[in-house]
Amino acid sequence: MSAFLGHIHYWLYRKIQLLVERENLILEKTTKVVDDLAEELHSISVDTYGEPINPSIPLENIIDHGNIHGWLANQINIASVREAAFIRDLLDTNSGDEAVHVVTAILDAFAVQGQACGVVAQDNLEEHTAPAIYNALQNFYVNGMPCDGGDQVVSESPDEFTWVGDHRLQVGYWRTAGVDPKFMAVAYQTWFEAFVKAIDPAFELVTTEENGTRLYSIRKK
Secondary structure (H helix, E strand, C coil), X not given: CCCCCXXXXXXXXXXXXXXXXXXXXXXXXXXXXXXXXXXXXXXXXXXXXXXXCCCCCCHHHCCCCCCHHHHHHXXXXXXXXXXXXXXXXXXXXXXXXXXXXXXXXXXXHHHHHHHHHHHHHHHHCCCCCHHXXXXXXXXXXXXXXXXXXXXXXXXXXXXEXXXXXCCXXXXXXXXXXXXXXXXXXXXHHXXXXXXXXXXXXXXXXXXXXXCCEEEEEEEEX
16 A cells, blocks of 8 residues: 555545444444443443544544554454454343344444445445445445455346355454354344445345355345
């Protein structure tokens, strides 16, 4: 990456901001279910992994200008692990009906943000095709650094875009946090579904499995 701030740095920073905003949304929604316990658990994750950035602060006022790439990569790591650890603790400290409500609240946070991002993405969607929707999706969720290579694409056509849903650029954070990767995959799937439905109701997010490999497809209905 360049030693100077450019479009790609602001693009990454916006996705980090969205990750922090989702973490706050999870806190807001789970507080309605378990009251002060959610705040206590979130404080533990913050104490362990570091304070969230203030999403309102401009990038140029917060970044380490001497280490632009390293600062962005570190913020992705901190925010991703902290959110996952918070979710882990929410899942581990609740049981019975309360656990069901906590799960619902977490997934609702993912769905609400996915839907909101999909609405915003409508304005810049130049083609109503599956690949265009996939590319738009990449602007709104943290999927590693550009040098990480992105997803493994299986097939693409105007009406369907399929990629391997192994979350290879997220599982490392989940493993560090000790959260259930199956739950996190469901949470991300929920986000994707809401995003696709919002950006273009003529398409849907379909999850399948092929030879034990999870696949995501953006498919025209």
